[in-house]
Amino acid sequence: MxxxxxxxxxxxxxxxxxxxxxxxxxxxxxxxxxxxxxxxIWRGDALGSPVTTTLRTGFETLDAELPGNGWPCQSLTEVLQVQPSVLEWRLLAPAMRVVVAQGKQIVVVGPPKAPHLPGLRHLGLDERQLVWINADKPVERLWATEQLIKANAAGMLVSWLPQARQEQVRRLQVCAQGCDGPVILCRPESAAHEASAAPLRLQARLGVDWELHVHLLKRKGPPHEGELRLPSIPGGLEAVLTPRLRYPSRLIAARQSRELSHAVGSPSSRHPSGRPAAAH
Structure with a gap:
């Protein structure tokens, strides 16, 4: 009633x-x-105003979709991808150049592959301002990451933590609030189905035409629809790629079109039974 x-x-x-x-x-x-x-007051249909400073990503399209127009400082950011050590450097290199230009250091913890110094130079990074901590065990990577965050020892900290648990990420987020630079956690794509205390989470994958495809899983703002396409030719290839090789998708499409036309063949040259017509 x-x-x-x-x-x-x-x-x-x-x-x-x-x-x-x-x-x-x-x-x-x-x-x-x-x-x-x-x-x-923050309304959920608008991008939130950051409570800390941000560092420009170097991609205008990505900056426009992030609160504060850049990587958040004093906070965690998760980069999720299928295979590690494939696109992190290309995604983070523009912001790293800004950090290096300010005289600060980049610290990387436990990268699955050793940093390639010639490649870093092509990206505009000075290896003298790069600190590489080789930590193989998950507990060592986690401990080193937490200590570096607490010590506020880097202009940007990038750590590979594929096996981090939810409570561990939450602890790192609490510690990161006292860190002046961005803290980037590289994790597997399967972690997208797990809850995370990181305020910013994104999925990244490689595109055919040397670009990065980025989807924002979590941000302070409305849900992100679709993917961002960020132009990102690997360092050292910019000067040697021909105009045709800058767009491999066009070459692939042209090849598939030729193969399809050869597979179908010309109807007039074939007999209805499927055998070639006899010559008269």
Missing amino acids: AISLLWADGENTPPVPQSFTPSGVAQRWPVGLPHAVEAA
Whole structure:
């Protein structure tokens, strides 16, 4: 049974809240919120305002989709991919160049493959400002990552933690709030189905035309639809790729078209039974 609620004055709407002065005179509260309160409210259909500084990613398309237009500092960011050590450097290199230009160090913890110094130079990174911590065991990588975050010892910290548990990521996020630079965790794509305390999570994969495809799994803002295509030719290939090789997808499509035309053949050159027609 539905019960209808009526207010004391007989109207169906609640009375406007009132306050009283010391003399007992009633005053109505303002309908709108104070400007300071209004500015602090984040609505879920808009990108949130970061509470910390950010570092530009070097990709304008990606910056436009991130709160604060860049990698968040004093916070964790998770980069999820199918195979490690394939695209992290290409994705993070533009921001790393900014960190190196500021005289700060890049610290990497437990990369599955040794950093390739000539490749780093092609990306514009100075190996003298790169610190590589070779930690093979998961517990060693986790311990080194936490200590570096607490010590605030890097302009950017990149750590490979494929086996990190939810409570461990949560602990790192708490510690990262005192770290001035971005903290990037590289994890497998299967971790996308797990809950994470990282405020920013993204999936990345390689495209055919030397680009990176990025989908934002989690951000402070509305859900991200589709994928971002970020141009990213590997270091050292920019100067040697011909115009045709810059778009391999066009070459693949042309080849498939030729193969299809050869497979179908010309109808006029074949007999209805499937045998070639006899010459007259």
